[in-house]
Amino acid sequence: MESIFNLQGKVGIVTGATRGIGWSIAQALASKGMNLILNSISNQELLNERINELKENFKIEADGFLFDVSEPNSVKECYNQIFKKYKRLDVLVNNAGIMKDALIPMISSEMIDRILDVNVKGVIYNLQYASRLMGRNKSGSIINVASIIGRVGNEGQVVYSASKSAVIGLTYSAAKELASQNIRVNAIAPGFIETDMIKDVPPDKFNKISENIKMKRLGTPDDIAKSVLYLASDLSNYVTGQVLGVDGGMLV
């Protein structure tokens, strides 16, 4: 079993990788020997720090690219660079995402555009270029970070839930389309995870959501990273088109 978990010599990319869930995922993949490309939208200094940390701690190859996942030309250039250096790609983790809440009357068209651009178009652009590279070796695993909100919805989150339901829908379609190339596509639907993203949730809403967690604790970025390891490795080599809820039992 240990060898199935070994990601030595493989190459992966994680979007939105410098903090929160993305950073935990990057460390988990690196700990199993995977060479990594980290993406971040801003802060070159932090990106460099993260890369150096991974190289020192795990003795892997690591590179970073600063770009907005909703900019197709920048996404394309990143995959060109991956091809130049490695000629292969084994894993894509579509993690970058934004959450903005508004009750229905307050939703602006700018808010709709930005959330859909990042959470949906960004995922599709990365999936497109990643699957082209993976197709060369007839092997790959694409993991899309969706959300429990994309499955059950939430007050004030019409736009965010629409974006995450879209991620689940596109995961099913891509899984069907790419299976013949041995590229697996799955989604993870995290519950309520302790990161910067939820730090501004108002206390009453926070308590209401927390009450629904059967395991009686918030999730950690590490809880999500462990599931990504499963989907990235050969432990899941016959698993595709699935949505894995990692939510402490919020849906039961």
Ligand code: NAI
């Ligand atoms: P976070 O806000 O700490 O991290 C998101 C990362 O994505 C940041 O590094 C941010 O800079 C990056 N990012 C945002 N827009 C980007 C863009 N246009 N291009 C490139 N990078 C961009 O939040 P967290 O919690 O780590 O979120 C990670 C993923 O997990 C997101 O897709 C989020 O929707 C999802 N999620 C989080 C949950 C939570 O409770 N924290 C629950 C369910 C899903």
